[in-house]
Amino acid sequence: MSEADAETAESTPGRTEVWIEKYRPETLDDIKGHEDIIPRLSQYVEQDDLPHLMLGGPAGTGKTTASQAVAREIYGNDWRDNFLELNASDQRGIDVVRDRIKNFARSSFGGYDYRIIFLDEADALTSDAQSALRRTMEQFSHNTRFILSCNYSSQIIDPIQSRCAVFRFTELSESAIEEQVREIAENEDIEVTDGGVDALVYAAAGDMRKAINGLQAAAVMGETVDEDGVFAITATARPEEVEAMVAQAIDGDFTAARSTLETLLMDRGLAGGDVIDQLHRSAWEFDLSEEATVRLLERLGEVDYRITEGANERLQLEAMLAALALENEA
Secondary structure (H helix, E strand, O other): OOHHHHHHHHHOOOOOOOHHHHOOOOOHHHOOOOOOOHHHHHHHHHOOOOOOEEEEOOOOOOHHHHHHHHHHHHHHHHHHHHEEEEOOHHHOOHHHHHHHHHHHHHOOOOOOOOEEEEEOOHHHOOHHHHHHHHHHHHHOOOOEEEEEEEOOHHHOOHHHHOOOEEEEOOOOOHHHHHHHHHHHHHHOOOEEOHHHHHHHHHHHOOOHHHHHHHHHHHHHHOOEEOHHHHHHHOOOOOHHHHHHHHHHHHOOOHHHHHHHHHHHHHHOOOOHHHHHHHHHHHHHHOOOOHHHHHHHHHHHHHHHHHHHOOOOHHHHHHHHHHHHHHHHHO
């Protein structure tokens, strides 16, 4: 780093840090949203009666943060010595369960009744590894507590689920994300317009990490974070653009709809999956009849499946728009 860069970094404290870590809540009370979950976790901590936990839900909704906050409140400054986190893709096999987890569970420690093992993305564990984990949970239940984080709890075998208190984290509310964004902007002395906040909330789609990363990225581009900057930096289409494309197809103007799609994919750099996600999120907000909305959702399901199976995303999206246009003509 040059002297000029160093001076710039010093004059803008915090902008060289990763904000999702800088502003990660350290206590359960600091976590925004999940008003039905946080009080129950706090009760476990206050009563010193922590069971095995399974936290399920989408990414960026606070599962890892809640797990670390539990450890911090139980162990204080010693939380890192009593909290084992496994989340790398090469840490999912049966050998890890048999070796690293067991070694941590067996190791001696003083001053606490149990240690915590946090398994992130536990639904990626193989069936053999989950069976080994079930036995390990039984064997070391007297001195170890497990917290399992997963996106799809249905991928966890029933014997493990029955041993855990299950908490389902939903997508964070718009108000929770807006509150966090405004708080960070104030702390970092960043001017954010109301349109910029609304754009960050829309682009995040319930994922706090996306909102904070988007804010940090947009803040680097200029002194004021506005709607245009957010949509540009997050590679997100404006809701009205997506709505216009669907409306053009419904009205039978396939050429105009295809032109709008090409702008989104080629000029704006959106992926086909991003377009599908935005269409799905906004389907019922469009000024469309119920019948047209149902047709749109049906087509979206077909396109999403075909792209997942390896079909060309641009071809499939154009076919969807063409089908909507032909249905209107019929």
